Amino acid sequence: MGVHAVTAAKTAATKPDAAEAGLLLRVLSALLREDVTGLRTRSTPVQLPDGRWLRLDLGDGDALLLPVSDDGFQCADAARLPLLRRESDGAELTTLAEVVTALRALADPADRGGFDDFAEECRQTLDTVRLHTEVRQEVTEALTARYGATPADWTGLAGGLAHDTLAAHLDHPVYPTARGRSGLGRDQLRAYAPEFHPRFALRWIAVPQDAVTLPGGPSSLPDCWPTPAILGLPELHRTHFALPVHPLTIGAPLREALRESGLTDRTVLADRPSLEAVPTLSMRTVALAADPGLHLKVPLATASLGLRNRRTIKPGTLVDGAAVQRLLECVIAREERFADTVLHADEATYAHAGHELLAVLCRRYPAGLESSAVVPMAALLSEAPDGRLVIDHLADRFYGGDTVALIDACLTLLFDWQTTLFGYGVALESHQQNISLVLDSEGGGPTRLRLLLKDNDGPRLHTARLRESLGADAPAPSDFADPRTFTDDDRQLTDLFTTITVHLCAGAYAFGLARHGRAPLDTLLRLVRDRLAEAVERLGTAPGEPGAVLRAHVLDAPSLPVKAMVTAGTLLSKERSGAADINKHYTDGPNYLLRTGAAR
Incomplete structure (x- = not known):
C-alpha cells in the first residue's frame, strides 16, 4: 500500500465527529484571523480543483495547506474545511490535537507552552460541546416546562435567565473555545454552569469586619443578606462579615486566597449554605432564585475566553x-x-477583603x-x-x-x-x-x-x-x-x-x-x-x-x-x-x- 493510501486509511479510521469538526473549523478560522505562526501573512493563495487554499511554506520542500473561502467578518478569509494538509505526503490533519501540534512546531520555543495550554483548552471545550449536545433536549424540555413554549413570552428577569441558558449553548462570535472553562469537569458544569439552568445554594465565609471594604456600609446590603448568626456562627455576629463564596471556589482556591491575605486563622467557613441561586451567562454572576432582580457576582477559580482571562474579581474593578x-x-x-x-443595573454596592477571590458585587436591576x-x-x-x-x-x-x-x-x-x-x-x-x-x-x-x-x-x-x-x-x-x-x-x-x-x-x-x-x-x-x-x-x-x-x-x-x-x-x-x-x-x-x- 502506498504512502497516500496508508494516510487515507488512517484518516478514515480516526475521522473526528461533528463536534470536533465544527470546533476545529472555528479554531482554524480564529488562528488565521490572528495570524498565528504566519497563517495569514506568510501564506500564499493556491487554486486547487476543490477551491482556494492558503499555502504556508515550511522550508525543505514542505508546506501546510489550509482550505479557505471568502468571509469578510474580521478576516478576509475563513477556514472552509476542518483540516490542514501536509503538502509532502498529502496527510490531512483533522483533529484538534494534530492541528495544534503542527502549529506548535512552527512557534518560537518560548511560546510552545502556550500552544500546549491551548491544546488542553480545545480538549476541554470539545468535551463541553459534546455534553451540550447530549443534554440539549433535556434542558429545553425543562425550560419549556418552567417558562412556556415561546421564548418571546419568557418575561421579566426570571425569563432573562432562561434566555441566558439558550445563549450559553451558542458559540461566541470570535473566540472559538468560549464554551470551555478551564479546570471544570462535567459534573461541575452540570451543577453550576448556565447552560444547564441549575439551582444551588451559595456558601459563605465569615471575615473579620476590619478586613472588609464595604463602601456603603451594612445598610447598603440587600435585606436577605445573611449574618454570621443566620449561618450558624452566632459567636461571630458582632465581629465578622458574611462574604459569599461560590461552591466551586471552596477548597484549595479559597485556602490559598486566605493564606495570601493573611486571614487563614481569622475566618470561618460556614457549614450552612444560604440563598438559592441560578447562574447567569457569565457563570460567576448568579441571580437569587427568590429575587431574580438581585444578582451577586462572586469570584470563580476558573478561566474562559483564554487561560489568562480568569473569572476572579479584582477589587479595583x-x-x-x-x-x-x-x-x-x-x-x-x-x-x-x-x-x-x-x-442600568445598580452596581454601587460591593464588598471585598483585598483579594480577587474574596469579593462580591451586588447588582440590583430596575x-x-x-x-x-x-x-x-x-x-x-x-x-x-x-x-x-x-x-x-x-x-x-x-x-x-x-x-x-x-x-x-x-x-x-x-x-x-x-x-x-x-x-x-x-x-x-x-x-x-x-x-x-x-x-x-x-x-x-x-x-x-x-x-x-x-x-x-x-x-x-x-x-x-x-x-x-x-x-x-x-x-x-x-x-x-x-x-x-x-x-x-x-x-x-x-x-x-x-x-x-x-x-x-x-x-x-x-x-x-x-x-x-x-x-x-x-x-x-x-x-x-x-x-x-x-x-x-x-x-x-x-x-x-x-x-x-x-x-x-x-x-x-x-x-x-x-x-x-x-x-x-x-x-x-x-x-x-x-x-x-x-x-x-x-x-x-x-x-x-x-x-x-x-x-x-
Whole structure:
C-alpha cells in the first residue's frame, strides 16, 4: 500500500465527529484571523480543483495547506474545511490535537507552552460541546416546562435567565473555545454552569469586619443578606462579615486566597449554605432564585475566553464599575432622551477583603420589568426549543414577524447611545453579554424597545474630551483603580468602540442573520452602516469633532481593529504579546462597512 493510501486509511479510521469538526473549523478560522505562526501573512493563495487554499511554506520542500473561502467578518478569509494538509505526503490533519501540534512546531520555543495550554483548552471545550449536545433536549424540555413554549413570552428577569441558558449553548462570535472553562469537569458544569439552568445554594465565609471594604456600609446590603448568626456562627455576629463564596471556589482556591491575605486563622467557613441561586451567562454572576432582580457576582477559580482571562474579581474593578455608573448617570441627566430608553443595573454596592477571590458585587436591576421580555443580545441568534431563532420569536411578537425591523430598531438606539457616549469621551466594554433588549407593548400599543446595561468596568475614557463636555462633573483619574482607563489617544476609544459595539453588537448580527437566510448580507451591512452614519452625523463631522474621528476610524477606515483573543488570552504571555490588557489586544481585518458602497 502506498504512502497516500496508508494516510487515507488512517484518516478514515480516526475521522473526528461533528463536534470536533465544527470546533476545529472555528479554531482554524480564529488562528488565521490572528495570524498565528504566519497563517495569514506568510501564506500564499493556491487554486486547487476543490477551491482556494492558503499555502504556508515550511522550508525543505514542505508546506501546510489550509482550505479557505471568502468571509469578510474580521478576516478576509475563513477556514472552509476542518483540516490542514501536509503538502509532502498529502496527510490531512483533522483533529484538534494534530492541528495544534503542527502549529506548535512552527512557534518560537518560548511560546510552545502556550500552544500546549491551548491544546488542553480545545480538549476541554470539545468535551463541553459534546455534553451540550447530549443534554440539549433535556434542558429545553425543562425550560419549556418552567417558562412556556415561546421564548418571546419568557418575561421579566426570571425569563432573562432562561434566555441566558439558550445563549450559553451558542458559540461566541470570535473566540472559538468560549464554551470551555478551564479546570471544570462535567459534573461541575452540570451543577453550576448556565447552560444547564441549575439551582444551588451559595456558601459563605465569615471575615473579620476590619478586613472588609464595604463602601456603603451594612445598610447598603440587600435585606436577605445573611449574618454570621443566620449561618450558624452566632459567636461571630458582632465581629465578622458574611462574604459569599461560590461552591466551586471552596477548597484549595479559597485556602490559598486566605493564606495570601493573611486571614487563614481569622475566618470561618460556614457549614450552612444560604440563598438559592441560578447562574447567569457569565457563570460567576448568579441571580437569587427568590429575587431574580438581585444578582451577586462572586469570584470563580476558573478561566474562559483564554487561560489568562480568569473569572476572579479584582477589587479595583468594583471601584471602577461604580465610578462608571456615576459617569453614565451624569451623561443621561444631560441627554434626557435616554432616560426612558437606556436602563442600568445598580452596581454601587460591593464588598471585598483585598483579594480577587474574596469579593462580591451586588447588582440590583430596575423594577417594573415583570411583563417585559428581557433578552441578552447574546441570545438573539441562539436556538429556541422549537429550533427557530430567538430573534424570530421576538420579531413575531413585537415586530409583525419582521426580524430585520427588530434589528434595525436595536441598532438605531444602540448606535445613538454609544456614539453619544463617544462624544463625551467614553467607550464602554458593553458587549453582547452585557446588554439586554427590553421589549414590551403597553396595553397592546406600539412596541417599546429599551436597552439594559450592566458590568461597567473596563472602559476607555478620553481625558480632555470628558473635561470639555462635563466640566466640573468629569471624573478624575484618581476615581479609578485601573491606570489604563484614561487616555488622550482617540484610537484607544475607537478600537474599543469598533471591536465591541460594531463587531459584536452589530456586525455579528448582520453576518449571522445573513447566514440564517433572513436577508442578503449586503442589505444587512448597509443597514449597519446607515444607522451608524446617522448617529455619527449627530456628533458633528467637522475636523476634530467626535463624529469626524468615528468616520475616519470606523466608517471609512481601510481596515478595522480585531481582537486577538486567542493570542493574548492563551498562546502568548503578556511579555511576548506586548498586551497591556489581554481584552484589548488587536490585530486588523477588513472593513465590511465599505462593502455597502464608496466611502461617503
